[in-house]
Structure formats: structure tokens, C-alpha cells
Amino acid sequence: MITVNNLTKRYGRHSAVDDVSFTCPPGTVTGFLGPNGAGKSTTMRMICGLTTPTSGTATIGGVPYRRLSNPGRQIGVLLDASAQHGGRTGREVLSLAAFTMGVRASAVRPALERVGLDATAARRRVRRYSLGMRQRLGLAHALIGDPSVLVLDEPANGLDPEGIFWMRGLLREFADRGGTVLLSSHLLREVEAVADHLVVIGNGRIVAGGSRDELLATSGTLVRAADPAALRDLLDRAGLDAAPATDGGVVVRAPAETIGRAAAEAGLVLLELRPAGPGGLEQLFLELTR
Template identity: 65%
Template structure:
């Protein structure tokens, strides 16, 4: 489990992380979202013991990273796939990690096979790796100690669609075996697919957190009837607002039960009545972080 409590980080007059608190639970993938400069990477660096906080705490299984004995066997970290020794081969990097952690050397071959790096690729120097290959090597390095917690910053960068699918399956399997995952990504669709919990940060503060279902839930109903005009009129008389939908029908700001009662009273037969579709993650993200976006919609200009 990752527990962050009232975490703050200041650089002079600039507050990069401002009183941030959250929990990442075992068996769950937590997606961490935010615009560039929102405090995401700083928070993850503090959790991983690379940056000291100004105040507050970040613990992993109840212990700060710096106090964990042989921490890489408890916490796997990948914050920058390019931060690997360019002059060593992929296999050498993993062998050094295995020796440092005291894990069996057989884990090197296991990890190379798991991340689909061939023997030829493992013998190649990292300076000759593509970004996708560096990501795979970084993930192998993060997992070689068989940790119970994973902290990954943009691990899908440089992966092709097959690689992204592989990454998704790996993380779901890891969480399914009880692991804790904190995952930052700009690929909102992938977060929407793989994450159980979502954190959204803006201007250094958490602006939303909860389960994916909670954050993407939408109130209201999706309706089609034999006489939409009559039903819209009846709903309007009951102070229920409607919005036309491409393909026919409309949405309302009232629950399906309320719409059904109005339709029955008006004698309008329904063809379709169900809860409204949930918001897309991109829509929710843009709404929650609108004031922190560098690129503002043209309509916002005056």
C-alpha cells in the first residue's frame, strides 16, 4: 500500500505539491493524471524517495522508501526509461541489479523473457535501444526484485499498440496477484481501461480522486419514445431538462425512474430508457483541469 498524507513540496516561492493526500491499495491499479507541471512527477519522486518533501509523509507498506531494507525488493520504480547506463547491455544492467539486490541470477533471464527482449537485444548496448525497448528494460528492472509495489511514470511511452496491450495485461495481472500499482500516463484511454482508481492533480493539488466508476458516472437518463416531442413537452412541464442525441432520442438530467413516471402519466410509450452513459475520461480530465491547461479553447479567448 502507498499512503501519502499532507504532502507539500516548495522550491523557493513556488509550491509544486500542495497538501496532497491519497492511498493506493493492494490489488488495485491507481491512475495518476494531471497536465504538465501539475505536480505529478514531483509527487512520484517523493514517494520513490528521490526528492525530500517540505512537509507531509509518503510511506510504502507503512515505511518511508529511504527506511526500507533492500528497497528494490519491495518497491519497483520506473520514472525515466532513458535514465539507464547507455554503455551497458540490457542483460548487464539486469545482472547488476540482481547482484545488488541479492536475487538469483536466473531472474535476469526470466525478466528478459517476460518483457519480450530477445537474447540478441539483451546483448545490445542500451544506447542502441529504441524508446520502447528501454521501457521494456526499465520494467524488467523494476520487477526483478519481485516487489509488491510498482511506481511507473509514463511506462507506455514509445510502445507500439501491441506493446501497450502487453503492458495493460502485465499490470492487470500484477494487481490481480495483490500488487499495488501507481501509474502515471498521458494516454487517457489506457488509464480508462486499466485503472481501478483515479487521481487527478492540478496546480499541485488533488482535484478529484475515487474509483473509475465513481468519477466517470453521469446522472440522468437516455430516452427514446414513439413521440419524443410529446414526451419532451411533458418532461419540460415537470422541470426536467432534455438534450437531443445524434441518432434519435434525448438525454435528461433526471433519473430513469422519474422519466418513466412522467411518460406513463403522459401516455407516451417508451422505446428506450436507461441510465445515461458515463463521461469519457478525457472529458472529465479537461473539465477538472481546465484552469491548468496551457492550451485553452478558442472560445475562451476574449
């Protein structure tokens, strides 16, 4: 269980994170979403003891990260795949991590194989790794201690489509076995496919949180009109909040009947009027963080 209570981080007068609270229950994947600069990485660094909060708390199983006796055996962390010694081989990086955590050396080879790094990759210097290979090595590092919690910041960055599909399955399996996953990613469709819960942050504050299905069910109505400018004017006059969708339409926080009646009274031709379904997380994200 990850528990974040009223977490705040200020740099002078600037609040990078402002009174953030959420929980990540065991057996779930929580997608942590927000635009660049929203406070995601700062929050994750505070959870992992790398940044000291101005106020508030973050605990893993009720204990702050810095008080864990052997944190790698309880929480696996991947915040920066490039933060690895380029002169060491993949096997050396993982062997050192295993030694530090008190994990038997025989666990290194299976851990590398689990993330798709073969014997040739294990002997290669990390400086010669692609970004995708570094991500795989970072994930092996996070998993080598057999933790019950994973905190991952953009773990799919640099992976090809096959690698992204593989990682989705690995995280889903980890959670289904009772593990807790906090996942930050800009790949919204992948988050939508694997996450049970969503936490959306904007300008350092939580703007939405809850189960994936609950949030997507309230993502609004997708509308496209023959005259987009007239549609915008109509929505403004009606006081209906709208956000741009990715296909040229808009997502409106109102029932389809309300929008349809207003369009009919104004003589506006609608080309599409339906619940925001496929791609709903992307549309919801744009609406919440614009």
C-alpha cells in the same frame, strides 16, 4: 500499500505539490492523472525518496522509502526509461540490478523474456535501444526484485499499440495477484481500461479521487447543439458549469432533464443529449484540469 499524507513540496514561493493525500491499496491499479506541470512527477519522486518533501509523508507499507532495507525487493520504480547506462547491454543492466538487490543471476533471463526482450536484445547496448525497448528494460528492472508495489511514470511512452496492450495485461495481472500499482500516464483510454482507482491532480492539488466507476458515473451530460454559441450562452445564463468535449460538444455537470428543459424553453435545437459515457475519462480529465 502506498500512503501519501499531506505531502507538500515548495521551491521558494512556488508550491509544486500542495497538501496532497491519497492511498493505493493492495490488489489495485491507481491511475495518477494530471496535465504537464501539475505535480505528478514531483509527487512520485517524493514517494520514491528522490525528492525531499517540504512537509508531509509518503510511505510504502508504513515505511518511508529511504528507510527500506532493500527497497528494490519491495517497490519497483520506473520514473525515467532513459536513465540507464547506454554503454551496457540490456543483460548487464539487469544483472547489476539483480546483484545489488541480492537476486539470483538466473532470474535475469526470465525477467528479460517476461518483458519481450529476446537474446539478441539482451546482448545489444542500451544506447542502441528504441524508446519502447528502454521502457521494457526499465519495467524488467522494476520487476526483477519481485516487489509487491510498482510506481511507474509514463511506462507506455514509446510502445506501439501491441506493446501498450501487453503492458496493460501485465499490470492487471500484477494487481490481481495482490500487488499495488501507481501509474501515471497521458494515455487516458489505457488508464481507463486498467485502473481501479483514479487520482487527478491540477496545479499541485488533488482535484478528484475515487474509484474509476464512481468518478465516471459523475462525469456529467454530453450536449451538442445546432448552434454551439447559443448553447454556451444558455449554459452561462443558467449558471451551469460546462467543459469542451473532444467531439465538438460540451460536458455539463447537470442532469439531462435540466439541460433539456432549459433548451426547450429557449427554443434551442439539441443534436445530442446523453450521459458522458464512452471516452468519459478523457472528458472528465479536461473538465477537472482545464
